[in-house]
Amino acid sequence: MSHLSVIQEQQESKSKIAHILAVAAGKGGVGKSTVAVNLALDLKRRGLKVGLLDADVYGPSLEQMLPEGMEPVEDSENPEKLLPALTFGIPFISVAHFKKEASIVRAPIANALMEQFLEGVEWGELDVLIIDFPPGTGDIQLTLMQKAPISAAVMVTTPQKVATLDVRKAMQLFQNMHIPIMGVVENMSHYLDPNDVKICLFGEGGGKALAKEFKVPFLGEIPIDPAISASADKGEALFEAHPESVGVKAFSVLGEKVMEGIAQLSKNSLTVRQKDSFHLEVEIEGEWKALSLHEIQKNCPCARCAQREEKKLDPEVSLLEFSPVGRYAIRIAFSSGCKQGIYPFSLLKTLA
Amino acid sequence: MSHLSVIQEQQESKSKIAHILAVAAGKGGVGKSTVAVNLALDLKRRGLKVGLLDADVYGPSLEQMLPEGMEPVEDSENPEKLLPALTFGIPFISVAHFKKEASIVRAPIANALMEQFLEGVEWGELDVLIIDFPPGTGDIQLTLMQKAPISAAVMVTTPQKVATLDVRKAMQLFQNMHIPIMGVVENMSHYLDPNDVKICLFGEGGGKALAKEFKVPFLGEIPIDPAISASADKGEALFEAHPESVGVKAFSVLGEKVMEGIAQLSKNSLTVRQKDSFHLEVEIEGEWKALSLHEIQKNCPCARCAQREEKKLDPEVSLLEFSPVGRYAIRIAFSSGCKQGIYPFSLLKTLA
Incomplete structure (x- = not known):
């Protein structure tokens, strides 16, 4: 078998996942995991086959957010592969499934974990696999960018200027790695008080400014909504627990924009x-x-x-x-x- | 010179810094840098000689928060040492002083940077050096814990349960490394509306629960105050720009508790x-x-x-x-x- 046909075969075997989307921030605490999980739930509502990979080695919080998940199991047809857990109907793998202890993860181990996730998991047919990207712009991020055939990145920021500094670095890194940026979503944009007055607790306009600077679409604003953080803490699906919340409305807008982005990606394919x-x-x-x-x-x-x-x-x-x-x-x-x-x-x- | 006397000499040369305090979270985005800089400013107001080290390799945001700083310069008396920058009267060194570019920092480089900061900077006499610890529980954190003679750690969390999961891991790591934890401060605890009603946007009680679990003091609650984030973005000192803000009041309570903690450390010395x-x-x-x-x-x-x-x-x-x-x-x-x-x-x- 020539080198070329090996590559073509790999291309075919991987093509069961139509698109891999990175949800990334370069920074922790901007609500990246919250965006990843609610975007996954919204895309599923819209009829897409969605998978979720929590790649945050140092602080995997998605497992807490999706606690109904059973453990991943060995694939009986192919013992070298793992079948993902299933939570809210979404195939899901998290670093937390593999290390229960508080532990120091040296960079080479983290890199090996990432490779295992990408090559050792039998995701089945997916329209989109969402990767909750680890914060930072270091070893693990680079490994993921090099190993995963990422179609595009959705960037998450808060309105605050100091937050956008870190997000900008991550966007530059995606650009350097030739990975298209689908757009920027601004989380914790404002708090809507009982009189529907917007109160900007962390400044204003950081997300739109970043989108403009990088000439990419602005994908929407997610407000600070106690329902969002409560759902995450309780491991509920926001869409089921608080269907009328401002959070759900905002995530629906994001979901729609991301659907358009995915359609565009497929068109460009x-x-x-x-x-x-x-x-x-x-x-x-x-x-x-x-x-x-x-x-x-x-x-x-x-x-x-x-x-x-x-x-x-x-x-x-x-x-x-x-x-x-x-x-x-x-x-x-x-x-x-x-x-x-x-x-x-x-x-x-x-x-x- | 025997091995022992070398160690004793190192002990003496380092003793010009009475205490090193780590401000840490294990997680990004909880406002760790905000706490570090405002704690430094408050301790200075109280008459302490304070230094500030921004060790966040992947997202140094302190430089943005303290932009008046001149560049660090070579020490004319000892060309192997760097003199720190001076901002708001506080000696200050940041990773940002050394790398202007968005860049991938592989772990060995990050570790070398940390060692340089600790050994290559002439801090002078300090009552306390505050280290703004990088988020995560990986290579850099471990290097810092092993190389820096840290007296104690101040842990920062938000009220949210998923945030406390990561902070707990960092606390376990400090414990494993035998570094005492001075206490837990809860940031973004609530928003005080114009009628002085507390609105808990990210849940409640995460900080107190962590303090109780680890049997360490609870050092106070910092509210979400637009003045805090505006000061950070503009590079102003919160204490000067908004002296009457609820943020300043909250940081004063924290400063007092930390003063007590430092007194206790000195007593234990x-x-x-x-x-x-x-x-x-x-x-x-x-x-x-x-x-x-x-x-x-x-x-x-x-x-x-x-x-x-x-x-x-x-x-x-x-x-x-x-x-x-x-x-x-x-x-x-x-x-x-x-x-x-x-x-x-x-x-x-x-x-x-």
């Missing part, structure tokens, strides 16, 4: 296969169109190729291998030595 | 020196009292010695070395092979 050593093929509206490697390399976005003159490019350049980058791009290794170019599907479509 | 190979001496009310090593080892709290029968202890046991553990204990290495026993000063006093 593209099936790519090898035609021969000198051509790739892409499927556009049911038709396979060939792209010459020479033509593709002309548009290589990597720093080295971008500086090279066109006439110096090898017209006989051939394909060594290609691999998926999330669900939005492929990385191509050419016989010319260039191995770093990441080609967004949108670019490949314009070339076809 | 003890000067220890070597008399000869078989005796240590401790200074109690100006008088030096001898303690035989044999007597001390009888009370060794380490797991191995605790299980050993008394008659099997060597009456001729001698001292290999001893080293300070924070300002509340010493670790003693005996000729018998036991090197792990940590002797709180309170225990040594009862033996004298």
Whole structure:
């Protein structure tokens, strides 16, 4: 089996999860887990097959928020795989399932845990797997970004300026790793007093400012609602326990925006296969169109190729291998030595 | 120079900082940095010489909160040392002073940064150095606990149950590392509406419950006060910008409790020196009292010695070395092979 077909096979086996969404903040305490779990519940209400992965090694709080979950079990058909727990009908795996003790997790162990989650769990068919991303911009975050084929990231911030500083760093890191940012949601935006007056307890406008700065959609404001924190503490589903709350209304707006974002991701998606050593093929509206490697390399976005003159490019350049980058791009290794170019599907479509 | 005298010399050079206080949460976003900076400002108002170390590698927010600070500079008398910045009259060093870029900090680099802060900065004489501890219970936290002679930890939580889960883990880690916990402060306890009605936005009682569980003092409640977050965002001192705010009143209560805690730590402090190979001496009310090593080892709290029968202890046991553990204990290495026993000063006093 050639290297290339191995990659293609991996691509197929992973394709049972249509999209992986990271819910991330770069910072703790902004309500990232709250957003992840309520977004999952809302997307499920909308008919999507949703999975939830709590990747917060140092403070997994999702298990507390979803306590009905049974333990993950071994897959009887494939003993090397784990079947996730099921909570509120959502397949769910948390770091908390594997370490009950307060403990110091050195970075290499945390990295190994992440790999196990991504490769060792049989999620089944999912429209979207939501990863509750750990806070910070360190080892674990980087491992997750490198190992998980993340389609896009939903960023969570509070209105406060000092909070947005950390969130900005995480957004820069996602950008550097070429992972698209679906948008920014602002949590703890305000408190709605009994007279429906908005009281801004942590300042104003941090979320919108970040979205504007990074030119990504603003996905909505979640108010401070005692019902949200009570549901989390009791392990109830907010949507069932407090269906009329302002929190539920706000999460519904977020869910709708994320549905649009997912539709956009699917629209941007593209099936790519090898035609021969000198051509790739892409499927556009049911038709396979060939792209010459020479033509593709002309548009290589990597720093080295971008500086090279066109006439110096090898017209006989051939394909060594290609691999998926999330669900939005492929990385191509050419016989010319260039191995770093990441080609967004949108670019490949314009070339076809 | 013998190993022992090297240790004693280190003890003397470090003794210019009377106490190091960790302000920690195990979790981000509970307002740990806000508590650290306002506690520092309040202790300064009370006449203490205070320093502030922002050890939050992944999201240093203190620099934003104290933006008047000049950069740290090289010490002209000792080019190997850095002089801290000075903000609101408080000597101050932050990770942010050393890395301006959004960046991935792999664990070994973070650990090296921590060591540099502790050994490479000339703090001068301080009554208390406050360390704004990084969130989490991983590599950096462990390095700090092992390298910094921390006198005690002030724990910060919010009332919310899921928040206390992470704070509890950090408290267990401090306990495992034999660092005393001065108490628990609850941040974002409630919002005081214009009619002075307390509105509990994130539940109730998390801080008091933690304090009770760990049998440590409850140090007070800090309300959600828009003045606090506005001061942080603008880089103002809360005490100057909003002297009449409920936030200032709450931080004053915390400051008073921490003053009491520091007084208690100083009372528990003890000067220890070597008399000869078989005796240590401790200074109690100006008088030096001898303690035989044999007597001390009888009370060794380490797991191995605790299980050993008394008659099997060597009456001729001698001292290999001893080293300070924070300002509340010493670790003693005996000729018998036991090197792990940590002797709180309170225990040594009862033996004298």
